Amino acid sequence: MKLPFAFARRFVAGETFQETIPKIITFNKKGIRVTLDLLGENVKDKTTADKTVDVYTGLLEDIHTANLTSTISIKLTMMGLDIDEDYCKENLFRLLDKAKELDSFVRIDMEGSDYTQRTIDIFKEAFSEYEKHVGIVIQAYLHRSRKDIEELAGLGADIRLCKGAYKESKRIALQNMTDIREAFRDYAKILLDQTTFPRMATHDDELIEWVKQYTSENNIPKKQFEFQMLYGLREETMEQFARQGYNARVYVPYGTMWFPYFKRRLMERKENIWFVLSTMVKK
Ligand SMILES: Cc1cc2nc3c(=O)[nH]c(=O)nc-3n(C[C@H](O)[C@H](O)[C@H](O)COP(=O)(O)OP(=O)(O)OC[C@H]3O[C@@H](n4cnc5c(N)ncnc54)[C@H](O)[C@@H]3O)c2cc1C
Numbered sequence: 001m002k003l004p005f006a007f008a009r010r011f012v013a014g015e016t017f018q019e020t021i022p023k024i025i026t027f028n029k030k031g032i033r034v035t036l037d038l039l040g041e042n043v044k045d046k047t048t049a050d051k052t053v054d055v056y057t058g059l060l061e062d063i064h065t066a067n068l069t070s071t072i073s074i075k076l077t078m079m080g081l082d083i084d085e086d087y088c089k090e091n092l093f094r095l096l097d098k099a100k101e102l103d104s105f106v107r108i109d110m111e112g113s114d115y116t117q118r119t120i121d122i123f124k125e126a127f128s129e130y131e132k133h134v135g136i137v138i139q140a141y142l143h144r145s146r147k148d149i150e151e152l153a154g155l156g157a158d159i160r161l162c163k164g165a166y167k168e169s170k171r172i173a174l175q176n177m178t179d180i181r182e183a184f185r186d187y188a189k190i191l192l193d194q195t196t197f198p199r200m201a202t203h204d205d206e207l208i209e210w211v212k213q214y215t216s217e218n219n220i221p222k223k224q225f226e227f228q229m230l231y232g233l234r235e236e237t238m239e240q241f242a243r244q245g246y247n248a249r250v251y252v253p254y255g256t257m258w259f260p261y262f263k264r265r266l267m268e269r270k271e272n273i274w275f276v277l278s279t280m281v282k283k
Pocket of ligand 1: 108109110111137139162163164165166201202203204205228229230233234250251268269
């Protein structure tokens with residue numbers, strides 16, 4: 001059964017870029033930057049992957065033309081990672097050529113653990129060529145992440161740190177929230193101490209307060225890192241960050257392929273199910 005878009009509206013800004021523009025402008029006016037995510041994952045054929053790269057490239061141009069303060073986040077499985085690694089790399093580099101030309105930025109989202117090593121390998125090659133125009137994500141729940149964070153921080157990479165959204169076994173990832181928070185703090189420390197502009201992606205007050213305290217105690221300026229949150233979750237907090245002088249960025253997903261993203265949001269927090277239902281009741 002196909003759910004109507006009204007269900008996803010709480011977490012997904014629109015089905016088209018045009019529908020999403022006014023929301024980006026509203027965030028920008030409040031001093032909040034945006035990263036746009038055209039929803040979709042796991043493309044299995046080259047025709048679709050080629051089209052996706054064209055859409056991403058056009059999106060960078062549209063953002064530039066509309067003078068929006070927005071970058072984009074992408075998934076390598078949408079650019080052909082399931083088809084062929086070299087092909088996916090060519091697609092990514094084609095997109096990064098455009099990002100470089102427009103002095104923009106592309107963040108490679110991190111997907112499930114089957115893709116971690118390949119994503120990091122492709123990122124490292126891209127970073128050596130495109131430097132400030134490309135970034136990556138590290139998930140604190142993965143057992144392997146300390147090694148990855150240390151290596152990538154050593155390279156000077158632009159890293160978004162998050163907890164991790166995919167269901168992983170205990171062989172691969174921490175399962176307990178206390179342990180995940182502890183790992184997040186450990187890795188955040190490495191990033192805040194050693195990299196120039198880390199991104200802290202969480203809605204978790206315990207971690208947010210910790211970041212504020214750690215940076216204040218260690219004289220790390222507010223302008224030297226960024227808080228990131230997902231669209232539809234804690235807009236008031238984002239506005240408060242901006243008023244307090246912190247960098248704030250909201251991750252704004254849009255597009256017709258919203259179901260897997262929507263499902264992850266419902267699965268990770270039971271309150272999100274209530275948010276959706278209450279939005280439906282209010283309509
Ligand atoms: C900008 C951004 C980009 C991301 N990119 C990726 C990615 O590339 N790959 C990936 O695997 N995952 C990604 N994620 C998802 C991430 O890994 C987590 O699954 C997701 O953020 C939930 O973890 P959390 O730390 O935000 O809070 P949770 O673990 O969901 O919640 C912890 C606590 O935070 C507080 N809280 C949470 N939500 C709210 C709310 N709406 N209102 C009030 N309090 C709240 C509550 O106290 C809650 O108990 C991203 C997340 C963000 C914010």
